[in-house]
Amino acid sequence: MKRTWRFWIALWAGKIITLGLLVTGKKGTTLPGKIANWIDPQIMRHLSLAYKDGIVMVTGTNGKTTSSNLLASILREAGRAFAFNQAGANLVTGITGALIQNTRWSGLAQASLALLEVDEATVPKFCEQVSPSLAIVTNFFRDQLDRYGELDTTVRMVRESLPKETVLVLNADDPLVAQFGTNHSRVVYYGVERTPDSVNESRETREARFCPLCGTELDYTLFHYGQLGIFNCLSCGFHRPEPETLAQDVRPEAGLLLFRVDVTQFEIALQGYYNLYNALAALSAARQLGINDGLIKKGLREFIPQAGRMERFHLPEGEITLTLVKNPTGFDQVIQTMLGIAKPLRILIGINDLAADGRDISWLWDVNFERLGTHEACIHQVICTGLRAEDIALRLKYAGVSEGKLVLEHTLTGALDLLQTNRASEEVAFILPTYTLLFPLREILENRQKNMSVSHLKAKERREGATG
Numbered sequence: 001m002k003r004t005w006r007f008w009i010a011l012w013a014g015k016i017i018t019l020g021l022l023v024t025g026k027k028g029t030t031l032p033g034k035i036a037n038w039i040d041p042q043i044m045r046h047l048s049l050a051y052k053d054g055i056v057m058v059t060g061t062n063g064k065t066t067s068s069n070l071l072a073s074i075l076r077e078a079g080r081a082f083a084f085n086q087a088g089a090n091l092v093t094g095i096t097g098a099l100i101q102n103t104r105w106s107g108l109a110q111a112s113l114a115l116l117e118v119d120e121a122t123v124p125k126f127c128e129q130v131s132p133s134l135a136i137v138t139n140f141f142r143d144q145l146d147r148y149g150e151l152d153t154t155v156r157m158v159r160e161s162l163p164k165e166t167v168l169v170l171n172a173d174d175p176l177v178a179q180f181g182t183n184h185s186r187v188v189y190y191g192v193e194r195t196p197d198s199v200n201e202s203r204e205t206r207e208a209r210f211c212p213l214c215g216t217e218l219d220y221t222l223f224h225y226g227q228l229g230i231f232n233c234l235s236c237g238f239h240r241p242e243p244e245t246l247a248q249d250v251r252p253e254a255g256l257l258l259f260r261v262d263v264t265q266f267e268i269a270l271q272g273y274y275n276l277y278n279a280l281a282a283l284s285a286a287r288q289l290g291i292n293d294g295l296i297k298k299g300l301r302e303f304i305p306q307a308g309r310m311e312r313f314h315l316p317e318g319e320i321t322l323t324l325v326k327n328p329t330g331f332d333q334v335i336q337t338m339l340g341i342a343k344p345l346r347i348l349i350g351i352n353d354l355a356a357d358g359r360d361i362s363w364l365w366d367v368n369f370e371r372l373g374t375h376e377a378c379i380h381q382v383i384c385t386g387l388r389a390e391d392i393a394l395r396l397k398y399a400g401v402s403e404g405k406l407v408l409e410h411t412l413t414g415a416l417d418l419l420q421t422n423r424a425s426e427e428v429a430f431i432l433p434t435y436t437l438l439f440p441l442r443e444i445l446e447n448r449q450k451n452m453s454v455s456h457l458k459a460k461e462r463r464e465g466a467t468g
Contacts, residue, residue: 009039014043018101029089032101051112054113054114055130055132055134056133056136057118057166059137065306067136070281075113083116092125092126095118121154123157132162134166136285138171142329159180171277178241182238192228192277193250196250198224245283252340257271266283271321308441310322310323313446320430321429322431324438339371344380348382349385358434369395373399376401376405381407382401382407383407383419386410
């Protein structure tokens with residue numbers, strides 16, 4: 001495809017803006033992509049053609065960022081260079097900006113492979129211009145109905161957009177994802193045999209109660225969480241496919257998740273069984289890219305949680321875990337993870353209702369907060385912050401958390417101070433924000449962690465000076 005004068009102007013404008021942002025200390029990829037797309041609406045198509053080893057797309061409701069970063073860790077361990085929208089800007093403008101960053105002024109790509117996280121609602125626009133060689137689809141859950149619309153609409157849009165020649169890496173345990181393989185010839189499935197929390201019956205909210213092919217209610221012999229599990233349609237025969245990548249002997253141990261695939265033992269420094277699926281997605285894709293299990297194992301083991309995905313901060317009062325919450329199923333899994341630690345809990349929940357969070361917060365009533373109510377004895381306090389602090393406090397009250405343990409604090413620094421005040425050594429602290437609160441909270445935590453490190457260094461220097 002011939003590159004036009006529009007392409008060159010768009011590319012150079014994007015690179016100049018990117019350079020300007022870097023000089024001013026900003027990381028933004030959205031603005032260069034926005035300007036470049038305005039100049040040449042086909043620039044993403046032109047840029048994508050330079051990646052001779054292909055483009056890996058990661059999409060789905062939950063786990064896109066973690067799955068992408070896990071795969072990135074494996075690729076680095078294997079010595080593979082690749083373009084990557086690591087900042088998580090997964091709309092057309094952010095993806096274009098990331099590709100511009102990884103393109104030389106001459107128009108040549110700096111790497112032959114691209115790894116791109118793509119918002120599920122953006123997949124149709126993305127695939128109009130880009131034909132991914134490999135596409136990971138993680139799962140589908142209700143998420144921001146005011147933006148995405150009904151879930152079946154999102155699933156249909158993604159399914160119909162994926163090119164026939166793309167190799168699909170699919171979550172076999174999610175019926176909404178597994179259905180993609182019924183009319184696609186190039187499919188790799190991953191799944192879980194069982195976890196310590198798998199059950200034969202479940203009252204959790206499930207998105208795929210009915211067969212996506214014929215509408216008959218699905219029969220489950222095992223539930224992992226949500227609609228993920230071992231399923232079968234007694235009417236049309238649609239069933240959970242046999243995974244090529246199957247996690248067995250799953251167990252948590254000392255803050256790690258351990259599991260076996262075939263004869264190889266793997267581990268990740270992440271909590272929550274939902275992160276097991278993220279690891280399996282990355283593992284399956286890495287195998288398709290020709291990376292051996294030894295390098296995959298090391299890449300998973302060396303992975304450091306990023307940007308509020310079970311990210312840990314070490315402060316003087318104790319460790320804090322920061323993790324994004326954005327929909328009922330994801331929140332339920334975080335609650336399950338917290339309670340599974342079996343230690344006294346301090347929790348800070350931050351709920352905003354800005355555009356990026358979703359204006360409609362009625363989803364909070366679909367979260368199983370009642371589990372916190374029934375385990376109230378192990379909860380020291382729950383601090384509620386954000387624009388909808390009162391709403392989450394009310395929801396928790398109805399869930400059975402006593403008013404005496406609910407605290408309202410609208411300032412983020414004040415909420416963090418309350419979380420750490422008089423904290424006992426055995427207490428575990430979690431911060432659970434929606435999207436627009438994630439990065440402000442993360443910045444405060446990073447600054448406090450950095451200040452603590454500086455203080456410790458100065459104290460060490462004073463001690464060494466005194467002994468010298």
